[in-house]
Ligand SMILES: CCC/C=C/C(=O)SCCNC(=O)CCNC(=O)[C@H](O)C(C)(C)COP(=O)([O-])OP(=O)([O-])OC[C@H]1O[C@@H](n2cnc3c(N)ncnc32)[C@H](O)[C@@H]1OP(=O)([O-])[O-]
């Protein structure tokens with residue numbers, strides 16, 4: 230549940246959120262709308278995007294829907310130009326769209342590799358490039374890339390997604406330096422395991438797998454999409470995070486730090 234933000238920090242501003250029809254992307258769109266901003270949500274399926282737009286409009290701002298596959302650079306450029314044409318500006322881009330599944334690397338087909346890398350890494354670059362042309366011209370903008378901690382520590386079974394997210398992290402740091410003097414900030418947010426439409430089915434399809442994931446989180450619970458959205462709002466807000474660029478904010482209950490594996494041999498002795 231996202232409430233109207235007392236900060237109204239995005240009043241008069243416009244955000245484009247990819248993958249805004251579900252899970253974390255929807256929560257970020259609603260949080261931006263709750264902060265007084267206008268939102269455009271982008272994805273392949275129209276119906277879930279329209280549902281997000283209906284929810285966002287309840288906060289009083291404008292909400293638009295664009296159907297587009299982020300793997301198509303021409304369609305992405307047209308979508309971004311359309312946002313600026315319709316709403317007059319673009320202050321924030323959230324690269325949230327992703328694809329994922331578990332596969333042994335040696336069994337992953339080239340097309341399976343390509344599908345994930347094209348969505349996560351290439352799609353994020355196409356959206357970033359198109360949005361930055363407007364942001365750099367305006368001398369202001371914030372880009373937020375949703376990654377995962379295996380971008381830096383890796384994870385067996387997710388070579389395509391880990392490699393792509395690692396590429397997005399390198400892209401983030403590169404562009405933060407390249408555009409830092411021109412008013413455009415670029416950051417990452419790294420959610421912990423979050424129960425969403427896509428993640429549950431792709432990553433913890435059984436109760437046993439779900440329990441194993443839960444057992445890896447020191448905080449002992451899943452991340453909520455709203456928690457990720459609140460931290461995303463902080464990073465997107467130029468007044469609070471205007472000096473933060475090229476960084477990663479983990480919102481994962483400590484998951485990537487791991488948990489103790491050594492047990493105290495005296496445990497249980499009186
Ligand atoms: C800590 C966690 C961090 C991260 C979390 C998240 O990202 S959660 C977010 C999670 N959210 C989502 O994932 C939501 C969006 N996900 C999607 O749209 C799809 O899962 C997609 C990524 C496959 C792209 O779809 P598409 O229509 O573009 O692709 P397509 O169907 O045409 O397949 C292309 C190739 O991939 C192959 N392949 C596919 N599945 C499997 C599999 N299980 N096993 C092996 N291979 C598989 C398929 O066989 C084909 O290769 P082939 O046979 O031609 O050599």
Ligand SMILES: NC(=O)C1=CN([C@@H]2O[C@H](COP(=O)(O)OP(=O)(O)OC[C@H]3O[C@@H](n4cnc5c(N)ncnc54)[C@H](OP(=O)(O)O)[C@@H]3O)[C@@H](O)[C@H]2O)C=CC1
Nearest residue numbers: 248252253272273274298299325326327422423425427428
């Ligand atoms: N949930 C989790 O545990 C974690 C998630 N993350 C990251 O958070 C982000 C959101 O994840 P989550 O909400 O769980 O995922 P979901 O699968 O619920 O949402 C992914 C969204 O991306 C859209 N999408 C997928 N492929 C494309 C494409 N080719 N073009 C345009 N849109 C596309 C989907 O819409 P449609 O199918 O209609 O196109 C969907 O709305 C992702 O970047 C993910 O990697 C990171 C760590 C943990």
